[in-house]
Amino acid sequence: MHRLPPVSSMPYRRILTGVSMALAFLLPASLHAADAREIARTVCAACHGVDGNSTEPANPKLAGMDQEYLMRQLKAFAEGKRRDDTMSAIIASLDSGDFAKLATYYGSQKPTPGTVRDPQLAAKGRALFEDGNTDSGVPACAGCHQSDGKGNARFPRLAGQHQAYVLKQLADYKSGRRATDPLMTTVGKRLSTDEARALAEYIAGL
Amino acid sequence: MLSRHLLGFLLAALGGSLALAGTPPEPWNAPYAEKTAALSLKGDIARGAAAFEICQGCHRAGALGRADGSYPRLAGQHANVLVKQMADVRSGRRSNLKMLPFADHQALSVQDIADIAAYLQSLPVPPTQGQGPGTDLARGRQLYERDCQVCHGKQGEGKADQFFPRISGQHYAYLLREGSLIRDGKRHNAHPDMVLAIGKYSDEDTAAVSDYISRLPVGSR
Numbered sequence: 001m002h003r004l005p006p007v008s009s010m011p012y013r014r015i016l017t018g019v020s021m022a023l024a025f026l027l028p029a030s031l032h033a034a035d036a037r038e039i040a041r042t043v044c045a046a047c048h049g050v051d052g053n054s055t056e057p058a059n060p061k062l063a064g065m066d067q068e069y070l071m072r073q074l075k076a077f078a079e080g081k082r083r084d085d086t087m088s089a090i091i092a093s094l095d096s097g098d099f100a101k102l103a104t105y106y107g108s109q110k111p112t113p114g115t116v117r118d119p120q121l122a123a124k125g126r127a128l129f130e131d132g133n134t135d136s137g138v139p140a141c142a143g144c145h146q147s148d149g150k151g152n153a154r155f156p157r158l159a160g161q162h163q164a165y166v167l168k169q170l171a172d173y174k175s176g177r178r179a180t181d182p183l184m185t186t187v188g189k190r191l192s193t194d195e196a197r198a199l200a201e202y203i204a205g206l
Numbered sequence: 207m208l209s210r211h212l213l214g215f216l217l218a219a220l221g222g223s224l225a226l227a228g229t230p231p232e233p234w235n236a237p238y239a240e241k242t243a244a245l246s247l248k249g250d251i252a253r254g255a256a257a258f259e260i261c262q263g264c265h266r267a268g269a270l271g272r273a274d275g276s277y278p279r280l281a282g283q284h285a286n287v288l289v290k291q292m293a294d295v296r297s298g299r300r301s302n303l304k305m306l307p308f309a310d311h312q313a314l315s316v317q318d319i320a321d322i323a324a325y326l327q328s329l330p331v332p333p334t335q336g337q338g339p340g341t342d343l344a345r346g347r348q349l350y351e352r353d354c355q356v357c358h359g360k361q362g363e364g365k366a367d368q369f370f371p372r373i374s375g376q377h378y379a380y381l382l383r384e385g386s387l388i389r390d391g392k393r394h395n396a397h398p399d400m401v402l403a404i405g406k407y408s409d410e411d412t413a414a415v416s417d418y419i420s421r422l423p424v425g426s427r
Contacts, residue, residue, distance in 0.1 A: 132263055134276035137304035139263025154259065183260060186307040 036105035039098055043090060044106075052109040057164035064111035069156040070103035076180045083177065114160040114204035125202025128195055138190045141199065144183075149206035159206035166200040234397050235369055241293035244316045245286060249324025257318045258325055260308055269326050273336030275379025281329035282375060282424075284366035288323035291395075300395040331424045336377040338417025342410065346418030349411055353403040354419070362422040370397075378420035385412045 041050050044062075048054045052063030062070060076082035077091040078099075094102075116122045130147065132140040141158070145151050149159035158166070172178035173188030191199070258269070264277045271279035280288065294300040296309045307313065314322070354373075358364055362374030373381065387393040389404045389412060404412070 134264075134272065134274065137264070139260075139308070140266075141263065143261070143263025144259050154256075182310075182312040183308060 036098070036101040039094070039102060040105055043094065044102070047086065048106070052106040053112040054162070057162040058168065059162070060165045061111060061114075061161055062106040063109035064150075065107055065157045066151055066153055067100075067103040067107035068153050069151070070107055071099055073180070074099040074103065082180050111157070111160050114162060114206075116201060116205035117163075118201055121198050121201040122205055123202075125198035125200070128199055129202050133190070133195065136190045136192075138187060138195070149203055158203045161203055163197075163200040163204050166203055167196055170196045170199075234395070235290065238293075238297065240297065240316060241290060244289045244293055244319040244323075247317055247320035249285060249320040249322075251321075251325045251328050253317075254321035254323070254325025257314070257322050260313060261322065264305075264308075269329055270332070270334065271377055271380065273377050273379065275336065275377050275381075275383055278380045278384075279331070279335060279376055280326045282331035283326055283372055284364060284369075285320075285323040285327040286366060287364065287369055287371045288326055289319055290369055292319045292323070294395045300393065331375040333375070333424045335375050335420060335424070336379055337420040338378040338382070338413060340417060340421075342414040343418055343421070345411070346414035346416075349407075349415040350418050354415065357397075357400070358419075362419055373419050374422040375424040376420065378416055381416035381419050382413055385416055 037050070040048075040052075047056065047059040048062050052065075053061050073082060074091065074094075075096075077084070077087050078094075078096060080088070128138070129141045129149075132138045132143075141149075144155040145158050146155075149157065151157040151159075169178060170188050170191060173181075173184045174191070175188075176185065179185065258265075261280075262269070265271055265280055266277070269280040271277050271281075291300065292309050292314070295302045295305050296311065296314075302309075357368070357370045358373050359370075362372065364370045364372035384393060385404065385407075386409070388396040388400055389407050391401060404415075407415070
């Protein structure tokens with residue numbers, strides 16, 4: 001076996017410098033993540049779960065959602081454009097400087113699938129999701145939220161979301177209580193109650 | 207917030223209709239600020255593809271529309287024709303309540319309009335459009351050659367420089383619906399010469415010429 005050069009020699013120094021530089025880059029990011037997880041655990045988890053997969057149907061799953069979308073919603077709650085008795089109270093306790101890392105944290109969690117309870121209803125929902133309703137002018141949801149319901153940077157993920165939460169949002173768009181997107185206000189107004197139920201059932205299974 | 211928007215919109219609509227009622231109708235395709243602005247912007251195809259996502263829930267992927275005529279095919283249409291139609295819809299010159307929320311100022315910027323138009327013009331036009339029953343094509347051809355061809359072209363390719371739309375590749379049911387609306391004076395941004403040309407058409411004439419158009423070859427622009 002070859003004798004190793006002494007620690008003070010150039011190759012080691014180069015390696016050590018390289019490692020410490022890499023650590024310098026890595027550290028802030030991992031601190032951020034730990035920080036976000038800590039906020040999530042102490043502030044958000046009771047409703048949304050530590051991993052963003054809420055088990056309470058009224059509370060949205062956040063896991064896997066686009067980070068820009070999550071940021072927009074946090075801001076909307078902070079500015080009062082979106083209201084919810086619990087969330088509006090909690091948002092006031094958060095530092096808006098933490099919104100971005102929370103959005104990053106929850107957006108990068110792995111979403112769990114939802115549960116379809118009524119496959120026939122889901123089949124009706126699928127037709128509406130894929131084709132819309134040409135009589136009432138409801139566009140196909142897939143046009144914006146994509147066929148797999150996973151959304152993109154402009155339009156949020158719907159796939160696997162709780163039925164109760166989706167229904168509440170559609171009702172809130174319809175009533176104007178949620179006014180974060182004029183197009184969804186239009187969609188909420190054009191959907192019948194039965195159509196909304198069918199869509200929520202289909203979305204849960206995506 | 208919403209009710210303030212709604213009130214503003216209603217007042218604007220009311221003001222607009224009062225103004226229109228008190229003055230003679232503006233000439234077809236008269237310039238107005240927003241249309242002129244949108245026509246002057248260079249459209250970007252890639253940005254247009256992204257902006258078109260809010261349209262494709264109805265007009266479908268690739269802007270192929272629907273054979274039942276509920277939503278027209280937009281693929282391959284002349285960009286300036288598309289700009290005019292989008293601007294006309296959101297300014298109320300073309301009444302389309304289904305589309306209005308998806309074309310209004312909250313949904314689309316002027317640049318979006320230019321981008322979407324550029325994207326749509328670039329799209330291919332497959333020969334998959336809905337066609338009519340094919341039972342009266344001789345009459346359809348005769349009417350087309352007499353009344354339509356001079357503006358819309360022998361192959362239904364339209365005339366971009368004059369804002370005359372391409373009509374080849376369009377769904378029969380949509381041609382029939384819009385043709386009937388124009389004939390009856392219910393599409394307010396129609397060219398007056400077209401209203402005159404088809405004003406005396408029977409329902410059978412309108413159907414026959416729509417059927418003929420729906421069978422024009424789609425290869426040419």
